[in-house]
Amino acid sequence: MRILIVEDDQDTLRFIAKGLEEAGHAVMLASDGTEGLYHAAGGGFDVVVVDRMLPGLDGLSLLKALRATGDATPVLMLTALGSIADRVNGLEAGADDYLVKPFAFSELSARINALGRRTHARIEARRLSVGDIVLDLDSRTVERGGRRVALQPREFSLLAELMRNPRRVVTRTMLLERVWDFDFDPKTNIVETHMSRLRSKLNAGFADNAIETVRGSGYMMRAG
């Protein structure tokens, strides 16, 4: 993917750029808002990563300016610790996702991958299918290998989120945000508990594990 990173902190910039390049992405860097907007408006990026606080044009204004031109490139906004207002303002201004600093690289990478895919699949299918598992969002039913699997509502949402991102890592934080509406890390391992129940229901009678654990990152579903 072609990724633009707009970030004024040189350490963070290097850390992100190095990781993304190693993962095989083409990365362009900008260290202030004006330069960032110039590159972003030029187009051709799959994902733009913007820091909320930037010298010159701040991240929020950059995002608004970009959206005002009708550009719909997925934008991931980086915000400082404990900024509830930034999260809301960012999403209102048209950010597709946000990540609170400091973050693990695996978290950023997973989110960028999830955003990049969106460009190609804007309209969500009502029927998701990964390998031998089929999930119907309208009838709220799941089948594996043609056999019906009964799930609790949270387990269903959890599986749906994983199936929206086949062959991509979905992190624990992403699951907490999207399945549970948590923007914090609870002391209780609700993700792990639900994952284990979901797995035991999905895998009953099958030899292979439908949901893979990616150590240190999150979970992933492989297509068969």
Added chain:
Amino acid sequence: MGAMMLGKAWKTTTGLVAIVGLVFALAIVGIGAISYEVTHEALEQQLDHRISAETAGLLAEAHRHGLPAIASAIERREASRSTASLDYLLMDEAGNRVAGKLQAQVPSKVGFEEFLHYRKPGEPDPGIAQALTTKVAGGMLVVAADRSGLDEIDRTLAALFAAALAALLVVGAVAAGIIGWLTQHRLERIDATARAIIGGDFARRVPRDGSGSEFDRLAGTLNAMLDRIEGLMENLRQVSSDVAHDLRTPLTRLCSSLDQASQESDDQARSERLESARAQAAELLEIFSALLRIAEIEGMSERLPRERLDLSTLLERMAESYRPDFEDSGRSLHVVLVQEMQVEGDRRLLNQALANLLDNALRHTPAGTGVTISGERVKGGVKVTVADDGPGVPAQHRARLFDRFARAEAARSTPGHGLGLAMVRAIALAHGGHARILDDRHGFAVEIRVRG
């Protein structure tokens, strides 16, 4: 220049009252001028009318009996003269006086003459009269009325208005001075308080007189603002001192872990030490982020992002999310709800408040404990209670539980930083409600109220 001064005067109370006074004075001058003119004109017309009527009366006599009849009529009238009477002069065609005692030059023209100089009988000064000259068969008739009465009324009127104007100017000036002084005096209380606060006396408040006047209300608003600011400052001070006290120990531990790691020669042992230091740093980061979040929530009550949401759905989802962990650990989780509990709030923060309470229940109660989430509508909002039937918290520890880093003694051995309940309270306050620990029951129970 004048407009600029007026523009500035307008802004001070004294200037404002002075301007109003001046406008009143100008109005008095205007009203005076008009009244004077109208009164004067009416009196003049009255005088003319009297002279015309008299002349017409005399002419009626002349019509029947000629000049001598007029002469005798004049003589009759002059014989019974009073001060308000008219003066007469009748002359033949040759210009000789036939009758009448009016001592004056005969006007050259027929008609009204407003200022006829004449000599008043028995007075040294010449008088001025209003006169009507009429041609009669065989001569001229002059009927004159003294104007001094009219002039006197004119002078009285003018004096009256001048006095009113002077009085108004004086009253206006005094009123401007007094109102200006009073306003300044009242504002001085606020000014003095503000200066005291600038000087460092943060506890000072504007004294109130309880009158409910606009100044009193302003003082009340200012005091409320000062209370809010002081609360926020206190909050800030509290956070700084909490951070200083409660983060020193973990920071020292982190420091010594890193020291030990750097001295470790064995690779395996060093990476274990580094991993432990990383975990300690992550924990510190978690404490910091929780502290910042509490401070942010406490500071943003008015700016809290709000949406309409049904708390019953939210609570049911929370219960559903936590039930597996409760069951796996040998506890139970029950939900007692009414449907449709609409509130205005931030879904994620409300989730967090609930999650913190459920996390606490999972960590600080023994296996076998039952926990109940109940929600009901109350006046002005919604009440949510998370209660357990565990051993509870001793009364002496309850009061401080909502403070940062406060932990009941029994909970010292279990993991946690003592920030969960502080956040619960901050979230409840930000939603226009409150959080409290219920005393009158077995076990531990926290009640949260949220404005609907």
